[in-house]
Amino acid sequence: MTTTAQTPEKNSFFLQHPFLWGAASASYQVEGFHKADGKGRSIWDVWMNDKQIGGKGVNGNEAIHFYDRTQYLKDIRLLKQLGLNSYRFSISWPRILPDGTGAINRQAIDHYRLFIKDLRAAGIEPVMTLYHWDMPYNLYQKGGWDSRESIQWFTEYAKVVFEHFNDLVKIYVLSNEMLVETDISLMAEELAAGRKSTLQILPQPENLERVLNQFNHKLLAAAAAAEIFHTYHIPQGEVGMAFPLFPTIAVNTASSAAAAFVDGILNRWFLDPIYKGTYPVDILDYARQHHLNINIQPGDAQRIKQAGFTYLGINYYAPIPVQQEDTSSSYQLIIPQLHNTDYAYNGANRPDQLERLLLRIKDEYGNPPVVITENGAGFPEEDQLLNGKVSDKRRTAYILNHINAMQSAISKGAHVYGYHVWSSHDNLEWSFGYDRRFGMIYVDFATQQRTLKESAIEYGNYIKKENSQKVRE
Numbered sequence: 001m002t003t004t005a006q007t008p009e010k011n012s013f014f015l016q017h018p019f020l021w022g023a024a025s026a027s028y029q030v031e032g033f034h035k036a037d038g039k040g041r042s043i044w045d046v047w048m049n050d051k052q053i054g055g056k057g058v059n060g061n062e063a064i065h066f067y068d069r070t071q072y073l074k075d076i077r078l079l080k081q082l083g084l085n086s087y088r089f090s091i092s093w094p095r096i097l098p099d100g101t102g103a104i105n106r107q108a109i110d111h112y113r114l115f116i117k118d119l120r121a122a123g124i125e126p127v128m129t130l131y132h133w134d135m136p137y138n139l140y141q142k143g144g145w146d147s148r149e150s151i152q153w154f155t156e157y158a159k160v161v162f163e164h165f166n167d168l169v170k171i172y173v174l175s176n177e178m179l180v181e182t183d184i185s186l187m188a189e190e191l192a193a194g195r196k197s198t199l200q201i202l203p204q205p206e207n208l209e210r211v212l213n214q215f216n217h218k219l220l221a222a223a224a225a226a227e228i229f230h231t232y233h234i235p236q237g238e239v240g241m242a243f244p245l246f247p248t249i250a251v252n253t254a255s256s257a258a259a260a261f262v263d264g265i266l267n268r269w270f271l272d273p274i275y276k277g278t279y280p281v282d283i284l285d286y287a288r289q290h291h292l293n294i295n296i297q298p299g300d301a302q303r304i305k306q307a308g309f310t311y312l313g314i315n316y317y318a319p320i321p322v323q324q325e326d327t328s329s330s331y332q333l334i335i336p337q338l339h340n341t342d343y344a345y346n347g348a349n350r351p352d353q354l355e356r357l358l359l360r361i362k363d364e365y366g367n368p369p370v371v372i373t374e375n376g377a378g379f380p381e382e383d384q385l386l387n388g389k390v391s392d393k394r395r396t397a398y399i400l401n402h403i404n405a406m407q408s409a410i411s412k413g414a415h416v417y418g419y420h421v422w423s424s425h426d427n428l429e430w431s432f433g434y435d436r437r438f439g440m441i442y443v444d445f446a447t448q449q450r451t452l453k454e455s456a457i458e459y460g461n462y463i464k465k466e467n468s469q470k471v472r473e
Contacts, residue, residue, distance in 0.1 A: 013415050017369060020125060020418030021463045022086030023079065023440060024374050026132040026176070029427040030066035031092065034059075037107035040098030042134035043144075043185070047431070051192035054431040063428050064443050067111070071448065073118060078441060078450065079424065080122040082460035083467065087119055088173065088373060088420050090129035093136055093157055100136030101156050109164050116168045127373075127420070129173040129242070130161055130225070133181045133430075145182070145214040148295065151221045158225035162232050171238045172229065173313055173373060174222040179266060180244050182214050188431060201246070201320065202262055205331045209292040212283075215269060216296050223307035230308055242313035242373035243270050246320040247353040247360075251336060258324040258333045261286070266320065274312070275365040277305035312361065315374035315422070316354050316402075318347025342394070344377035345436050349398055351405035358409035358416060371418035375402050376438050383426070383437040383453070390442045390453040399459055421459060425450070 028044050048059035065071040079087060094100065095108035116126045131154070135144055139153055158174065183199055186207055190197035203211040222241050229239045246266045250259035264283040272280050278301050287294050319338075326332030342349040354375070361370060377398040383390055399421055410416050426439035434445055440456035443449070 013369070014417065017415075017417035019466075020086035020127070020371065020420070021466070022084050022088055022125075022127065022418065022420040023424035024088035024127075024420040024422050025066065025090070025424050025427065026129070027090045027092040027095075028060045028063075028132070028134045029423075029429070030064050030425060032061060032063035032065050033067040034061045036067060037095065037111060038098055038105045039092065039108065040094035040100070040105075041137040042092070042094045043137050043140045043188075044134055044430070045094075046137050047188045047192050053188055053191040054433050058428075058431075058433045060428050062445075064425055064445070065448050066425075069114065069118075072115065075425070075441070075450065076118055076122050076124065078452065078456075079124060082440075082452075082456055083463040084124060084460075086125045086127055086418060086420065087424070088127035088129060089115075090132035090134075090173075090176065091161070092134055093131060094134060096160060097136065097157055100139035101153055104160055113165070113168060116165070120168070125171065126169050127171045127173060127371075127418075128161075128165065128169045129176050130158060131174065132176040133184070145217050146210065148217055150217050151224055154221035155224040155228065159228050162229055166232045166234050166237075170234055170236050173240060173242050174225050175218060176242045176373075177244045177315055178215055178218045178241070178270065182211050184430060186211075191431065202265065202335065205290075208265075208287070208290075209294065212269070212287065212292070212294050216294070216300060219270070219273060219304050220300060222309075223304045226307040226309055238310045238369075240309045240311040240313050240371070242315050243267075244315040244317070244374075245271075245357055246318070247357050249319050249321045249338070249353075251321050251323045251338075255322050255324040255333070259322040262320060262322050262333070271312075271361075271365055273301040273304040274309060275305065275368065277302045311369040311371050311417075312365075313371050313373035314357070314361075316357060316372065317375065317377070318344070319350050319353040321348070344379050344394075344398065345438075346377065349377065349394075349401075351398075351401040354402050355405040355409045358406065358414040359412060362409070362412075362414045367413065367415050370414065370416045371420070372406060372416065373418075373420055374422035375399070375419065376422035376440075378429075378436050378438040383442060385442055385444070385451060388451065390451060392453045392455045395440075395453070396455040396458045399455055400462060403462065421455075 047053050091112050098105055119126045187197045187199050226239050248259040248263045250256045264280040268280040321336050321338050323334050323336050338348045377395050379394045382392050382394055423438045425441045426437040426443040429436040440453055442451040442453050
């Protein structure tokens with residue numbers, strides 16, 4: 001199953017950026033202890049507890065007890081055993097600032113500082129995500145990301161984080177998956193209101209005005225936070241965001257324009273302002289033609305470019321196939337399944353599209369430093385614990401094949417210096433509950449017992465082989 005990895009050429013980029021082999025998690029999905037240490041409520045506490053959008057009793061109140069030091073120390077030992085030298089985690093905004101702004105919760109600060117010290121003691125580099133979807137409910141009630149005031153709210157939060165963690169953390173992910181957060185929040189709002197809804201990766205036409213405004217506010221909030229980050233002059237400090245990027249595949253020639261349109265919303269809307277200082281002209285033209293009130297002010301995109309993001313975080317799971325249904329409208333299209341393709345929960349298993357994506361970033365956006373901040377898969381009925389083992393062969397193949405695709409892109413000049421599996425552990429998959437398992441570490445949710453899956457063992461073996469090759473070189 002494994003193949004010999006390409007070794008990055010020994011140029012100055014890779015000498016300056018030692019490779020990060022890691023895994024990832026998110027606070028609401030793993031921490032539990034939803035009222036501990038003075039934590040405020042997030043939108044997900046309300047949606048999952050009060051509105052029960054995931055079903056009765058399905059919530060993050062317990063999760064996998066990752067907030068408990070006794071438990072997380074055991075987990076850190078497992079990560080170290082696998083050979084990981086990086087761990088991407090998120091801190092909870094409503095733990096740090098229970099009201100979203102204002103009073104700082106010192107207990108939460110102390111907890112996360114100790115957690116980071118424990119990671120470092122195990123030789124694991126902390127990669128801290130400031131925001132992974134758990135907006136303080138108090139701010140959501142004031143308009144959330146729909147409000148341009150959200151830029152200031154996030155800026156205040158980021159300043160608190162940098163002030164209290166700059167001595168311990170070098171690598172910061174300001175925000176995770178702006179696109180998918182907006183998509184899943186739209187679904188959650190509908191479910192909370194008692195209406196049926198499903199997750200739509202491509203925002204529906206009736207939501208596009210709201211969605212694009214939220215995207216602009218989120219990008220500006222991250223830009224403002226990056227500006228503050230640079231004032232701290234953290235040695236070897238890195239700051240960026242994690243974007244879910246979706247290579248689009250036109251299923252036929254007639255669908256090429258539709259695929260480009262989808263690419264404009266899902267990918268170029270985020271990449272263009274960061275690296276070109278503009279929003280995509282085709283999407284802005286569509287917005288004008290359909291009289292969408294997009295509150296983009298002069299200088300917004302330039303500010304995003306000039307903020308000084310030092311790397312691009314990519315969450316890659318699957319490509320998006322696009323089929324045009326009616327040529328009279330960009331939005332008359334469907335997202336079909338690809339034939340003869342293995343499918344995971346998040347879409348088609350296509351490692352070749354990861355290589356295509358990385359080379360596109362290299363060729364079209366100036367070859368910026370890239371960290372793969374998430375890559376992984378869950379497959380129905382695969383994660384069975386039998387005789388103390390979990391033989392998740394499809395996930396194992398998915399991870400190793402995607403690593404090889406990444407290595408191929410590196411050999412062709414792409415500046416990729418990190419890879420993180422989503423996720424380290426089985427956890428709460430938001431409103432989808434606990435049944436969709438993505439972890440390399442199996443969690444018995446009733447007992448909190450952990451078991452290394454085959455994917456974890458093989459990933460660890462791959463890392464150790466990589467490290468031994470570097471020693472020989």
